Amino acid sequence: MLKALVFDVDGTLADTERLGHRVAFNQAFAEAGLDWVWDESLYGDLLAVTGGKERLRHFINTYRPKVPVQESKLSDFIENLQATKTRHYTALVESDGIPVRPGIIRLMKEGMAAGLRLAIATTTTLENVQALLSASFGSDAATWFEVIGAGEIVPNKKPAPDIYEYVLAELGLEAKDCLAFEDSENGLRSSLGAGIPTLVTVNDYTSDQDFTGALLVTDHLGEPEQPLICLSEAPWKKAFSLVDIDVLKQLHERWTRQKNKTTINPETDFAIL
Numbered sequence: 001m002l003k004a005l006v007f008d009v010d011g012t013l014a015d016t017e018r019l020g021h022r023v024a025f026n027q028a029f030a031e032a033g034l035d036w037v038w039d040e041s042l043y044g045d046l047l048a049v050t051g052g053k054e055r056l057r058h059f060i061n062t063y064r065p066k067v068p069v070q071e072s073k074l075s076d077f078i079e080n081l082q083a084t085k086t087r088h089y090t091a092l093v094e095s096d097g098i099p100v101r102p103g104i105i106r107l108m109k110e111g112m113a114a115g116l117r118l119a120i121a122t123t124t125t126l127e128n129v130q131a132l133l134s135a136s137f138g139s140d141a142a143t144w145f146e147v148i149g150a151g152e153i154v155p156n157k158k159p160a161p162d163i164y165e166y167v168l169a170e171l172g173l174e175a176k177d178c179l180a181f182e183d184s185e186n187g188l189r190s191s192l193g194a195g196i197p198t199l200v201t202v203n204d205y206t207s208d209q210d211f212t213g214a215l216l217v218t219d220h221l222g223e224p225e226q227p228l229i230c231l232s233e234a235p236w237k238k239a240f241s242l243v244d245i246d247v248l249k250q251l252h253e254r255w256t257r258q259k260n261k262t263t264i265n266p267e268t269d270f271a272i273l
Contacts (some may be wrong), residue, residue, distance in 0.1 A: 002252040003177040005111050006167055006196065007104075009122040009129055009150075011183035011203050014098045014136055017047060018204065021124075024089035025052075028081055031088075036065050044205045050123045050157045050186055052082045090131040097135045101201065103221025103228070103242060105137060108144060110245045119147040121167045121180070121191070123157040126150040147171055159186040161193030168194060176256065179248055185209035197255040199243065202231065215251050218243070 010016045022043045029036040036059075038046065049058040056078045060067055069077045108118060122129060129150045133141040142148070147170040154162035168175060175195030182188050182198055184206045191198040192213050200214045201221060211217045216235060222228035222242025230240075235254060240247060256262075 001177065002116065002179060002249055004117040004119060004146075004171055004173055004179075005108075005248070006119045006121050006164065006178050006180045006191070007108075008180070008182045008184075008187050009120060009132065010124055011206065012101070012181055012187070012201060013104055014100050014132060015203060016093075016098055016124075016128075016132060017043070019098050020089055020092060020132075021052070021085075024085045024092055027088040027092075028085035031084055032081060034065075034068075047184070047205055048186070050159070052085060052124075053078050054157065056081060086125060086127060089128055093128075093131045093135045098132065100136050101203075101220050102223050102226050106223060107221055107243060107245075107248075111248075112144060114245045116245075117171060117173075118145045119149065119167050119171055120145050121149045121163045123163065124150060159189035159193065161190050164191050164194035164196055168196075176259075179215075179252055182214075185211065188214055197252065199248075199251070207231075215255055216243075 007013060010021065014020075018040060022038055022040065025038055025043075026036075029038075038059075046055050046059060049055045057074075059065070060074070060078075067074065067077070111118060120129060126148065129148060130142055137144075147167050149163045149167040149170070154160075154166050156162045164175075164180065168178070171178075176197075178196050180191035180196040180198040182191055182200050183203055188198055188200055188211055197215050198213075200211045200217045202209075202211075202217065202219060211232065214232060216230070217232035218228045218230055220226075220228055224242065227241035228243065235251065
């Protein structure tokens with residue numbers, strides 16, 4: 001039985017990478033007197049590395065920009081730069097907000113009304129998560145989630161499964177009881193590594209990535225006036241325009257039956273769509 005929905009944050013709940021984190025990194029570079037600029041194309045490449053400090057170190061090691069400190073002080077330099085970036089990010093989100101992706105709030109509210117538990121599994125900091133939820137979802141949005149797994153509470157970031165395993169332990173649930181929502185290949189590898197069946201909603205940065213193993217890949221979750229586009233092989237013969245609780249339950253049942261090697265007839269087994 002489906003019991004919980006577990007959401008990634010950046011790129012899944014909102015387009016925070018392009019409109020938030022990238023902008024905040026550039027503001028932090030300017031404040032530090034650096035001539036570094038991460039344009040949208042470069043940032044898309046850097047997103048292959050999860051975690052802000054890890055992304056900064058990868059940029060320094062790979063692109064070899066001029067760094068104003070000695071190697072022995074590089075870790076402190078990255079730590080301080082990341083803290084400045086977080087300050088700019090939270091200020092940006094709190095002042096302007098970042099639009100939530102289609103279908104996210106609708107589905108969360110439907111899930112809560114149906115008795116499903118909500119959780120978050122992300123590599124971004126708790127401070128960033130709280131700022132986004134308060135500004136873009138509502139002042140009480142953090143209370144929607146029974147568990148918020150964020151930041152460096154686990155030793156390894158995505159694509160390692162650690163953050164999802166942490167959330168499962170905090171929820172007291174097995175992977176088979178949940179569905180995860182991701183937007184990237186690294187995120188999908190993380191959730192699948194923890195054994196959680198996963199839906200993917202792509203964005204401009206991730207649309208060309210490999211989502212083998214996902215239950216469903218779409219451009220977003222859909223709204224009544226803004227139908228989704230299914231980018232993976234459709235799970236049913238009949239078309240559907242949005243992901244709602246009925247769709248989730250049927251996807252979960254379909255996954256369970258495939259896992260148990262039960263025969264599925266797509267013509268008749270999922271007729272309510």
